[in-house]
Amino acid sequence: MTTATQPAARTVSAPSGAxxxxxxxxxSVTFQVGKDQTVRALDHVxxxxxxxxxxxxxxASGCGKTTLLSCLAGFLKPxxxxxxxxxxxxxxxxxxxxxxxxxxxxxxxLNVIDNASFGLKMAGVDKRRRYEVAREKLRLVGLDQFADAxxxxxxxxxxxxxxxxxxxxxxxxxxxxxxxxxxxxxxxxESMQELILQVWNATGKMAFFIxxxxxxxxxxxxxxxxxxxxxxxxxxxxxxxxxRRYVAGEPARAIKSSPDFIRLREEILNVIHATx
Amino acid sequence: xxxxxxxxxAAPARRFSLxxxxxxxxxGGPVAGExxxxxxxxxxxxxxxxxxxxxxxxMRWVPPIxxxxxxxxxxxxxxxxxxxxxxxxxxxxxxxxxxxxxSAFLLACVTAIPVGIAMGIxxxxxxxxxxxxxxxxxxxxxxYLPLIVIWxxxxxxxxxxxxxLAIFAPLALSARxxxxxxxxxxxxxxxxxxxxxxxxxxxxxLHAALPEIxxxxxxxxxxxWTTLVAAEMVAATEGLGxxxxxxxxxxxxxxxxxxxxxxxxxxxxxxxxxxxxxxRMVPWKGRV
Ligand SMILES: Nc1ncnc2c1ncn2[C@@H]1O[C@H](COP(=O)(O)OP(=O)(O)O)[C@@H](O)[C@H]1O
Ligand SMILES: [Mg+2]
Numbered sequence: 001m002t003t004a005t006q007p008a009a010r011t012v013s014a015p016s017g018a019x020x021x022x023x024x025x026x027x028s029v030t031f032q033v034g035k036d037q038t039v040r041a042l043d044h045v046x047x048x049x050x051x052x053x054x055x056x057x058x059x060a061s062g063c064g065k066t067t068l069l070s071c072l073a074g075f076l077k078p079x080x081x082x083x084x085x086x087x088x089x090x091x092x093x094x095x096x097x098x099x100x101x102x103x104x105x106x107x108x109x110l111n112v113i114d115n116a117s118f119g120l121k122m123a124g125v126d127k128r129r130r131y132e133v134a135r136e137k138l139r140l141v142g143l144d145q146f147a148d149a150x151x152x153x154x155x156x157x158x159x160x161x162x163x164x165x166x167x168x169x170x171x172x173x174x175x176x177x178x179x180x181x182x183x184x185x186x187x188x189x190e191s192m193q194e195l196i197l198q199v200w201n202a203t204g205k206m207a208f209f210i211x212x213x214x215x216x217x218x219x220x221x222x223x224x225x226x227x228x229x230x231x232x233x234x235x236x237x238x239x240x241x242x243x244r245r246y247v248a249g250e251p252a253r254a255i256k257s258s259p260d261f262i263r264l265r266e267e268i269l270n271v272i273h274a275t276x
Numbered sequence: 277x278x279x280x281x282x283x284x285x286a287a288p289a290r291r292f293s294l295x296x297x298x299x300x301x302x303x304g305g306p307v308a309g310e311x312x313x314x315x316x317x318x319x320x321x322x323x324x325x326x327x328x329x330x331x332x333x334x335m336r337w338v339p340p341i342x343x344x345x346x347x348x349x350x351x352x353x354x355x356x357x358x359x360x361x362x363x364x365x366x367x368x369x370x371x372x373x374x375x376x377x378x379s380a381f382l383l384a385c386v387t388a389i390p391v392g393i394a395m396g397i398x399x400x401x402x403x404x405x406x407x408x409x410x411x412x413x414x415x416x417x418x419x420y421l422p423l424i425v426i427w428x429x430x431x432x433x434x435x436x437x438x439x440x441l442a443i444f445a446p447l448a449l450s451a452r453x454x455x456x457x458x459x460x461x462x463x464x465x466x467x468x469x470x471x472x473x474x475x476x477x478x479x480x481x482l483h484a485a486l487p488e489i490x491x492x493x494x495x496x497x498x499x500x501w502t503t504l505v506a507a508e509m510v511a512a513t514e515g516l517g518x519x520x521x522x523x524x525x526x527x528x529x530x531x532x533x534x535x536x537x538x539x540x541x542x543x544x545x546x547x548x549x550x551x552x553x554x555x556r557m558v559p560w561k562g563r564v
Binding site: 073074075092093094095097098099101103105106107108109118119121122123150151152166170 | 459461462464465466467468469470471472475479480483484486558559560563564
């Protein structure tokens, strides 16, 4: 497993306004429910994700987090607004945006390495080369020992690591993660948080990560957006540095128990309760 | 933390449930004694039935013309292995029947599975195939047998077609249902990994549908075998169904019972074989 040793390796983000990164402009999504009833799942959401950002969306269920991610992934066509990735409009799903799902969504008929190299297979990469890439990504998530295992033998945390590896094998620009740790036990969850940050640091990809856990959000984010429901909106944004401190070598528990972490955690909890 | 404890060794908790003690199937999970206790009970009940048959026939509760003894049936079985009953030996009858059922089965596989998949994927295909399949599916094969005879004569073809039709509907419907067992997330995952529509069909949907298709093949095979006797009522000279019908015309009850047992045992063997294939081909079924 890679360890975070080179915080300086990450490039500094381009100044805002530059075409790099991901830009979300006035994104709105309205769902038609029933005959003349609609749900405003997203309402004029604006967000810029810079090249080195780890953006975490935090909010109670129903505030539009999954809807936002679905738009970014291209699974859902927004009612209004636009999404630009490196200056190009997003229309439909694509290899440049990899998705890790809450319920893994792996293919049980394929073993670990065939799951991890699925995207390369679809792109017509020959078997030797795609296994080479997949093996490297499996090593990155600590699963190279399990390359030939059937996925139904794996635990929940391992399944999510395969999901991460198959996204990385496609070398996307951004990793989209919808509550990927929601179904894991507390211990697995903490180690997965660290693993995801290590992977993010090692690969230098943008990340968009959804959770409803305040501590997780605060620990993972470089930018933390707090969302509120009906209509789905971003109500608060925080720039935080805990994840950068983690990849620079500070222990996770030390960060999570530091006074500034706890203070901010309580502040965010208050904000969330106030917006309910 | 709001996560539920996720444990990899949760199974033994139910070991001493009442259901397991009563030999009832526990609802899911590798709980101890899933097959064990029913196997014992089933063996006892089977032996009891045979014993009852033995006693009833030996005590002459029923005249031998209606219920021959087990020994007579076994003797008849051994005899017909070597001497023809009717046109051919027991083996000949069996091969004739198996040939009909398996040709019909193969024919159904290459047609019903693509049709079912197409129905699962495309609204147009659903619109085209739904009415005919839903209409003929509940019909008893004997109801359309006369029409098949008028159209295809009394040769092998009409027998195979009758069995084929019995297999087609359940197989197509399970392939169609199988398509639905792919999850929206799996489809989205494939698309975001760059799979085209046809790649999604061949690399995701077909695989996800496989467990249901295999179950459909097993059920279809059962239907086909069930239709065998009806098919062999049409001017057949060979076949297990024909052998039983012929014997019943002459009240050769030991051949009738022997034939029924052979038909039943072959059906059971095919079913077990198909289950074995299912376990081999989709070991992941129900686990993820
Ligand atoms: N396909 C849909 N059809 C109708 N309403 C939807 C659909 N998807 C989401 N919604 C509604 O939009 C709102 C936001 O949902 P979602 O994005 O799933 O929230 P979150 O992921 O934050 O829990 C909810 O009120 C939900 O009921
Ligand atoms: Mg959600």
